[in-house]
Amino acid sequence: MAAISSRGSRRRRTINEINMVPFIDVMLVLLIIFMVSAPLITTGVVDLPSVGRSRAQPEHVIHVIVGPDEKLKLKVDKEEPAAITLKQVADKVRTAQAGEASTPVVISADKSVKYEAVVKVMDVLQSAGVQRVGLAVRNGGGSADGERKAP
Numbered sequence: 001m002a003a004i005s006s007r008g009s010r011r012r013r014t015i016n017e018i019n020m021v022p023f024i025d026v027m028l029v030l031l032i033i034f035m036v037s038a039p040l041i042t043t044g045v046v047d048l049p050s051v052g053r054s055r056a057q058p059e060h061v062i063h064v065i066v067g068p069d070e071k072l073k074l075k076v077d078k079e080e081p082a083a084i085t086l087k088q089v090a091d092k093v094r095t096a097q098a099g100e101a102s103t104p105v106v107i108s109a110d111k112s113v114k115y116e117a118v119v120k121v122m123d124v125l126q127s128a129g130v131q132r133v134g135l136a137v138r139n140g141g142g143s144a145d146g147e148r149k150a151p
Contacts, residue, residue: 064121066110067113070117089121093125107125
């Protein structure tokens with residue numbers, strides 16, 4: 001009986017090493033699959049908007065100006081800008097359009113204004129049914145970051 005108990009206490013030692021050969025085989029197969037399939041993948045084409053010069057500026061333009069403190073001003077044609085609130089934007093723009101839905105509305109903002117403030121104005125105008133809303137851009141003469149140099 002003593003012989004049985006001594007045999008039973010012997011166990012096989014477990015190997016704590018990872019067998020790398022199957023891992024390397026799998027990685028090589030994946031490498032071959034990706035190398036063969038990479039040329040077959042078509043890249044998507046993204047159409048980005050371009051900034052160009054219009055032939056003639058429309059006669060009647062409504063400007064919504066977002067200041068550095070995120071306060072809004074409304075400027076119709078060549079008049080002086082008048083201060084308005086975000087709640088008043090839709091009504092004032094519709095009044096300035098005077099029934100002409102094709103009258104363009106241009107939003108211009110200071111570069112320090114959060115993008116969120118501009119999007120809020122665009123959202124209010126879009127939900128009010130204003131059809132032609134654009135963003136003002138600064139053309140040429142600036143440095144790489146779009147800032148104009150002082151003369």
